[in-house]
Amino acid sequence: MATRSLGLIMHGVTGRMGLNQHLVRSIVAIRNQGGVTLSNGDRVMPDPILIGRNAEKIEALARAHGIARWGTNLDAALANKDDSVFFDAGTTQMRPALLAQALRAGKHVYCEKPIATTLAEAMDISRQAQASGLKHGAVQDKLFLPGLRKLDMLNRAGFFGRILSVRIEFGYWVFEGDLQPIQRPSWNYRSEDGGGIILDMVCHWRYVMDNLFGEVQSVSCLGATHIPQRWDEAGKPYTATADDACYATFQLKGKDGQPVIAQVNSSWTTRVRRDDLVTFHVDGTHGSAVAGLTDCRTQSRVNTPRPVWNPDVKQSMDFHDQWQLVPDAMAYDNGFKIQWEAFIRHVVEDAPYRWTLPEGAKGVQLVEAALQSWKERRWIDVPALHL
Numbered sequence: 001m002a003t004r005s006l007g008l009i010m011h012g013v014t015g016r017m018g019l020n021q022h023l024v025r026s027i028v029a030i031r032n033q034g035g036v037t038l039s040n041g042d043r044v045m046p047d048p049i050l051i052g053r054n055a056e057k058i059e060a061l062a063r064a065h066g067i068a069r070w071g072t073n074l075d076a077a078l079a080n081k082d083d084s085v086f087f088d089a090g091t092t093q094m095r096p097a098l099l100a101q102a103l104r105a106g107k108h109v110y111c112e113k114p115i116a117t118t119l120a121e122a123m124d125i126s127r128q129a130q131a132s133g134l135k136h137g138a139v140q141d142k143l144f145l146p147g148l149r150k151l152d153m154l155n156r157a158g159f160f161g162r163i164l165s166v167r168i169e170f171g172y173w174v175f176e177g178d179l180q181p182i183q184r185p186s187w188n189y190r191s192e193d194g195g196g197i198i199l200d201m202v203c204h205w206r207y208v209m210d211n212l213f214g215e216v217q218s219v220s221c222l223g224a225t226h227i228p229q230r231w232d233e234a235g236k237p238y239t240a241t242a243d244d245a246c247y248a249t250f251q252l253k254g255k256d257g258q259p260v261i262a263q264v265n266s267s268w269t270t271r272v273r274r275d276d277l278v279t280f281h282v283d284g285t286h287g288s289a290v291a292g293l294t295d296c297r298t299q300s301r302v303n304t305p306r307p308v309w310n311p312d313v314k315q316s317m318d319f320h321d322q323w324q325l326v327p328d329a330m331a332y333d334n335g336f337k338i339q340w341e342a343f344i345r346h347v348v349e350d351a352p353y354r355w356t357l358p359e360g361a362k363g364v365q366l367v368e369a370a371l372q373s374w375k376e377r378r379w380i381d382v383p384a385l386h387l
Contacts, residue, residue, distance in 0.1 A: 003035060003043040006344060007083030009107070011051045011074065011098065012090025014061060016185070017112065021141070021336040022089055023050075028065050029337055036344045044348050051077050074098075078105040085110065085347060091187075092194045096121045099357075103128055108135040108347050110340075114203045115360035117194055119368045122361035126387050129357045137343045137353060138360030140207045144335030147291035150326045151280060152212055154298065155255075160284025161301075163260050166213050166252075170201060170278040171267035174244070177231025184268070186232035189240040196242035198223055201266040202370050203363030205250075207355075210362065213282070214252030214260045218381045221248040221370035226269040244268045248370055290323065294332070297323035358387045 013023045027046050030036060035043035049069035052058040062070040071077060078086065078101065086102035088095055088111040096116045099109050109129060115138050116122040129136035142148060154160060174184050187193035188200070198221070209216055223243035230240050245267040252260040276292025287300040305322050339355065346353035362385055369380040 001041045001043065003045055004348070005047045006044050006085065006348065007080070008046050008048045009051055009074075009077045009083050009086045009102075010048045011086070011088045012112075013050055014052050014054070014057055015089060018089030019061070021334070022087070022112075022340070023048075023061075024065065025334045026337040026340040028067075029334065030340065030344075031066075036341045036348075038345060038349050039351070040349075044344055046344065047083075049077055049080075049083060074101075078102060078107065081106075084108060087111065092117050092199070096125045099125050100128055103132045103134060103136075106134070109357075110137045110139075110343050111357075111360075112139050113360055114199060114364050114367065115357055116364055117199065119361065119364050122357075122364040123385075123387060126357040126361045130387065135343075135347045135353070136357045137339075137346070137355050138357055138363075139336070139339065140204075140211075140355045140359065141335045141339060142204050142208050143211055143355075144338045146294045146328070146332035147276075147296050148208065148212065148280065149332065150296035151282060151289055151291045154287075154289055154296070154326070155212065155282075159287050159289070159298065159300070160282060161286030162256060162258055163213060163254055163282060163284045165283050166209070166260060166262040167281040168205065168208075168262065168264040168266075168278065169274060169281075170265065171197075171245075171270045171272075172277055173271050174268040176227055176229070177235065178237075182231065182233070186230065186238065188268075189227075189230050189242050189244060190238070191242040196223075197266050197268060198243050198246045198370050198374075199367050201246065202248070202367045203360070205248075205262075205264050205266075206363040206366040207359060208280075209250060209252055209262055213262065214254040216250050216366060216382050217253050218251045218379050219248060219366065219369050219373055220250075220379045221246060221373040223247075223371070223374045245270075246370070248373075289326075296326040298326060299323050358385070361385060361387065 012018050027048055035045040050058050050062050051074050055072050058070045086107040086109050088098050092114055102109050175182055188195040224245045225240055225243050226245055228240055231237050248264045250262040254260040280291045282289050289298045345351035365385055369382050373380040
């Protein structure tokens with residue numbers, strides 16, 4: 001069994017997502033476990049170089065996590081032939097240009113979502129990646145959540161029968177910053193900086209719906225900026241110009257060709273009273289299931305209770321107790337790490353990999369359709385995307 005090194009340029013990992021999920025819980029964790037195991041038993045050890053604008057911050061980050069290489073010169077990093085993969089978790093607005101620069105330098109590319117702020121840019125960088133012959137991928141982490149993997153297992157087992165509808169509830173209260181410190185960066189609430197919950201979350205819902213429940217056919221969306229003023233990291237007030245809530249309905253074409261209705265609420269202005277920060281409720285002819293980030297509970301056709309509507313009597317049923325927990329039949333690793341391992345195998349041994357930049361472009365397509373629906377106050381069809 002041999003171990004080989006894979007040079008990896010990591011850009012934009014000082015932010016919350018890049019640091020926690022991609023650096024610490026993915027690449028550092030992979031290094032600590034001895035690398036990624038290939039089909040022949042060999043191992044690949046990621047050898048990252050961290051690239052950012054703040055030298056002091058990048059150096060401290062590298063030292064804290066046992067990474068020998070760091071720098072502020074992206075051009076120099078891209079010129080190093082020993083580094084064959086470029087990863088970006090920086091700002092969405094800069095992403096297409098950075099990916100194009102990396103492709104021109106002969107690097108395989110992997111990036112956070114959304115892959116661009118407009119569909120035109122997303123399609124352009126996807127076509128560049130396809131024409132280059134290099135490997136490319138976009139993060140689709142929700143597919144690897146334990147809760148959604150259990151939903152997928154139920155679906156493949158035929159538990160639902162024909163899926164009728166899906167309800168996704170996502171969100172929590174993001175503090176305005178005047179009374180309590182903010183827990184999300186202020187740029188999230190400025191459209192001029194690439195903020196907005198529709199751009200941030202509808203990309204996720206596209207790949208979740210397409211892969212698990214059915215291909216998206218059309219959308220009706222209403223966005224809102226419920227909190228018009230927020231306070232930034234320095235405690236200064238600013239005008240929120242981006243949407244902080246999204247209420248959408250999607251028409252899907254189910255796996256069996258039958259229609260599926262998906263209702264999706266995404267909000268940074270809601271207080272949580274549900275099982276998790278995101279829940280996926282699937283109703284089918286033979287059974288229903290509700291999944292969160294990790295757990296999943298089911299109710300089959302033969303176990304469905306018969307509630308009685310009587311507003312004059314206090315409800316005696318505990319509806320939460322009527323659902324059965326799907327057991328953890330395996331150990332579930334971090335979803336970001338799982339996809340990183342799959343991409344590394346794709347680069348090194350050409351293992352199958354379907355979460356490409358064109359798949360990321362579909363998410364941006366749905367974002368634009370949702371924004372158009374909100375603006376024009378009507379249903380918008382989502383045609384097949386040809387790249």
